[in-house]
Amino acid sequence: MATQAGRLTQAHRQRGLFAQQEAVIAAAILVMTFVVSLANPDFFSATNLLDIAVNTAYIAVAAAGMTMVIVSGNIDISVGSMLGVCATIAGELARNGTPIPIAFLAAVAAGGLIGAINGALVAYARIPAIVVTLGMLSILRGGLILVTQGRWIESLPEEFFFSQRSTLGVPNPIWVMIAVTILVGLFMKYHRFGRAIYAVGGNAEAARLAGIDPRRVYMFVFVMNGLLVGLAAVLYASRFTAIQSNAGQGFELAVISGAVVGGVSILGGTGTVIGALLGSLLISLIGTASIFLKVSPFWLQAVQGGLILLTVLVDVVRRRRRA
Amino acid sequence: MTETTIAAPERSRRANLLRTQEGVLFVVLVAIIIGLSLLSDRFLTVNNLLNQTRLFTETALLALPMTLIIISGGIDLSVGSMLAWSAVMLGFSWQLVGLPLPLAVLICLLTGLLGGVINGLLIAYVRVPPLIATLATLAIYRGFSFGISQARSARGFPEEFAFWGQGQVGPFPTQFVILVVLIVIAHLVLSRTGFGRWVYAIGNNEVAARYSGIPVERVKFTLYAASGLMAGLAAFIFTSRVTTTRADAATGLELDVIAAVVLGGTSIFGGSGSIIGTVLGLLIITLLRNGLLLTGVKGDATFMVIGLVLILAVLINNLVRRR
Numbered sequence: 001m002a003t004q005a006g007r008l009t010q011a012h013r014q015r016g017l018f019a020q021q022e023a024v025i026a027a028a029i030l031v032m033t034f035v036v037s038l039a040n041p042d043f044f045s046a047t048n049l050l051d052i053a054v055n056t057a058y059i060a061v062a063a064a065g066m067t068m069v070i071v072s073g074n075i076d077i078s079v080g081s082m083l084g085v086c087a088t089i090a091g092e093l094a095r096n097g098t099p100i101p102i103a104f105l106a107a108v109a110a111g112g113l114i115g116a117i118n119g120a121l122v123a124y125a126r127i128p129a130i131v132v133t134l135g136m137l138s139i140l141r142g143g144l145i146l147v148t149q150g151r152w153i154e155s156l157p158e159e160f161f162f163s164q165r166s167t168l169g170v171p172n173p174i175w176v177m178i179a180v181t182i183l184v185g186l187f188m189k190y191h192r193f194g195r196a197i198y199a200v201g202g203n204a205e206a207a208r209l210a211g212i213d214p215r216r217v218y219m220f221v222f223v224m225n226g227l228l229v230g231l232a233a234v235l236y237a238s239r240f241t242a243i244q245s246n247a248g249q250g251f252e253l254a255v256i257s258g259a260v261v262g263g264v265s266i267l268g269g270t271g272t273v274i275g276a277l278l279g280s281l282l283i284s285l286i287g288t289a290s291i292f293l294k295v296s297p298f299w300l301q302a303v304q305g306g307l308i309l310l311t312v313l314v315d316v317v318r319r320r321r322r323a
Numbered sequence: 324m325t326e327t328t329i330a331a332p333e334r335s336r337r338a339n340l341l342r343t344q345e346g347v348l349f350v351v352l353v354a355i356i357i358g359l360s361l362l363s364d365r366f367l368t369v370n371n372l373l374n375q376t377r378l379f380t381e382t383a384l385l386a387l388p389m390t391l392i393i394i395s396g397g398i399d400l401s402v403g404s405m406l407a408w409s410a411v412m413l414g415f416s417w418q419l420v421g422l423p424l425p426l427a428v429l430i431c432l433l434t435g436l437l438g439g440v441i442n443g444l445l446i447a448y449v450r451v452p453p454l455i456a457t458l459a460t461l462a463i464y465r466g467f468s469f470g471i472s473q474a475r476s477a478r479g480f481p482e483e484f485a486f487w488g489q490g491q492v493g494p495f496p497t498q499f500v501i502l503v504v505l506i507v508i509a510h511l512v513l514s515r516t517g518f519g520r521w522v523y524a525i526g527n528n529e530v531a532a533r534y535s536g537i538p539v540e541r542v543k544f545t546l547y548a549a550s551g552l553m554a555g556l557a558a559f560i561f562t563s564r565v566t567t568t569r570a571d572a573a574t575g576l577e578l579d580v581i582a583a584v585v586l587g588g589t590s591i592f593g594g595s596g597s598i599i600g601t602v603l604g605l606l607i608i609t610l611l612r613n614g615l616l617l618t619g620v621k622g623d624a625t626f627m628v629i630g631l632v633l634i635l636a637v638l639i640n641n642l643v644r645r646r
Contacts, residue, residue: 075454127637128591130398130454134578135634142627149621256458266455298473298570302466309459312451 021263021315025278029285036289043292050171054163056277056284057173058083058235062251063258063276064184065228068221070259071188073201073268074122074129076222078114079229079255081140083248086111086233088144091153091243094160104162107237108230114140115226116219123218137252145245153243163239173235177277180228185273197221201268257304258283261311283307344588344640348603351636355607359614366614373496377488377564379609380498381406381557381573383602385580387509388550390601393584394513395543396526396593397446397453399550403576404464405438407569409558411468414477414568424484431562432555438464439551443544461577468570478567488564498560505553510598518542526593582633583608588640607632 037044062079069076090107094100114136121132163173188194199207200217208214237243262279264271283304290300360367385402392399413431416422422430438460445456490497513519521542524532533539562568587604589596611632612625 121634121638125638126641127634131585131591131637132634134582134585135630137578138582138626138630138633140630142624142630146621146624146627150623253458253462257462260455260458266452296470296473298469299466302463302470305459305462305464305466308462309445309456312455312459313449316449316451 021311022272022275022278024314025262025275025282025311029278029282032282032285032289036292040292043289048288050174052281052284052288053177054171054173054239055288056281057163057177058232058239059251059254059258059284060177060277060280061180061235062225062229062232062255063262063280064180064273065221065225066255066259067262067264067271067273067276068184068188068197069129069225070256070264070266071201071268071271072197072217072221073204074218074221075256075266076118076129076133076225077252077256078118078133078136078140079225080248080251080253081137081144082111082114082226082229083233083236083251084144084246085114085140086230087237087243087247088148088153088245090234090237091156091160094156095153100157100159100162103160104234107233108227111226111228111230111233112223113226115222115224115229118226119219119222122222123215141249148245150245152245154241156241156243161238161241163235173239176231176235180231181273181277184224184228188273193217193220198269201270203269254280254283257308261308263311263315265315279311345597345600345603347639347643348586348588348600348607348636352603352607352610355610355614359610359618363614363617366617371613371617373494373499375609375613376499376502377496378613379605380496380502381561382576382579382583382609383502383605384505384553384557384560385550385576386583386601386605387505387598388546388553389580390509390584390587390589390596390598391513391519391522392453392546392550393581393589393591394526394593394596395522395546396529397543397546398457398581398591399442399453399547400457400577401438401442401460401464402550402554402580403573404461404468405435405551405554406558406561406573406576407468407571408438408464408471409435409555410562410568410572411472411477411570413558413562415471418477418479424481428559431559432552435555435558436548436552438554439548440544442551443547446547447540447543465570465574468572472568472570474570476567476569480563480566484563485566486563488560488562488566498564501556501560506598506602513598518545522546523594526595579608582629586633586636 033044033049042048062083066076066079086107089110090103093103093106098106118129118132118136121127122129163171165172167175188197196207196212196217197220199210199212200214204214207217233248236247258280259271259276260266260279261282262271262275262277264276264279286304286307287300290303291297295303356367365371385406389399389402409431412434413427416430417424417427442457442460445451445460446453487497492500513522521532521537524535524537525539525542529539558572561572565572583604584596584601585591585604586607587596587600587602589600608629611628615625615628
């Protein structure tokens, strides 16, 4: 906790250009929206901007969970497979006549269960998170294909499409994204257990000596991450008319990139949910902007990768100046 | 003299640990071979086994430098993308630019090397954490593959080009011979040279390694550059084998490679591991996948078993060592 406080005061002292990653990313989002809108006024339409937000929603919801995992000093690369499994569970149940809310809850619960297995293996069996979730990635992906035999889930009932509907004129996924960001953000900032995640991620041994059990923290962050991925899967599954059997492939990269671009340090101990949201938003924004700027879509991944590298370099330079 | 007396107990203790780890893997491998040959009479045939070496050579080539990288406490997630980028450059410079094929192959190798050099510079000298540096370059190199090829594949390579990926040297597939030579070299470098000891030292305690005069930056840089060069070589053999270059080649291959290395007993935290272990890990994964396919399990479902084996192997290893 002491180092955390130390870091905060130092961050406050240095009100330079790169003082706060969240501010930098927010500024980048605004500047980019402005510039692209000048080049192509169609970009600055309510439909398009809402569309970008809806595209980001399921990534940002999972990125909130990933933030907790990474801040605690771990990583979860199984979220893509997890998303596929949870989306398939929701879809299968809904198609077989299960009431929609129960189908959605089952997807979230399945995510929580998978997260609990990941968490138990990390916390109590002491297997490094990257190995556990790498194994889980294969298990879930293989299991999903074994069960679905590669078939898509189609002809879902009308009420299933939660993400296509709006409440008070704003699409549902955006409400969910905002609610999750606020709740998880407040939890991490003010709740005792939320602060414990930072403490464990900053220095697990020091946290243990201060009376925090790192194992409980690890268990908690993986379960929470699983629940949030389940929720993201609901947003994802209920958006399009079919659920593909390879749903979620590469999703882990989008989620981790969003968090890292938003200033969540891969070394653990620092980062915020709002940063992860902004990071995810910036990555989606670049995707849509490049379409409006008529950039060949084939270069898109290189641009997004360059962005990740750039933000990391800024972070490295900033740390060095502070050190 | 004094050096050997001090080093001997340390070395023999490590050798014992490794021997058990590798011994366990060997027993598992034999059990798998016996089990699968009972399940399918097509499994334990010289033809099938030699054919398998064609399929796993690319993964194996990448696993060699990956073993050293993970022992040094790092990781390289970009190997699949480097392979694709190199392959695309091969096809591009031969078919679209019209360069002679040997020159195109040279460009392919140099592209891989360039990718590795960039990783090495970022990690060793700019000090970006390996996980995040190679996550960014994973996206960037994959983006280069799509951007340069515009997602078009190159094909129609001349007959003699097939030698490297489909031809034979005596009774053995060409790439198998290349692989065996490189396995021997990697094994000797890691276990018999000063450079190999530096790799272990850095993985065990980087600060201590630096204070004892080991050129940490240069060693790390060399490892990542070697990984890139190997990706270039793998791309060449891959292209010769499948006779086409595609931007989406080897997607997700990094996970296979890392799984094999970790299954082979290399600690993801660095400091311990061996090439022999990695080779055993590779054999287990390949034979398991092939054997399951022969017994009628659907392609992608075999991933499930591999994930389970990975987690169980580390779990058992942990339990044994704790005792």
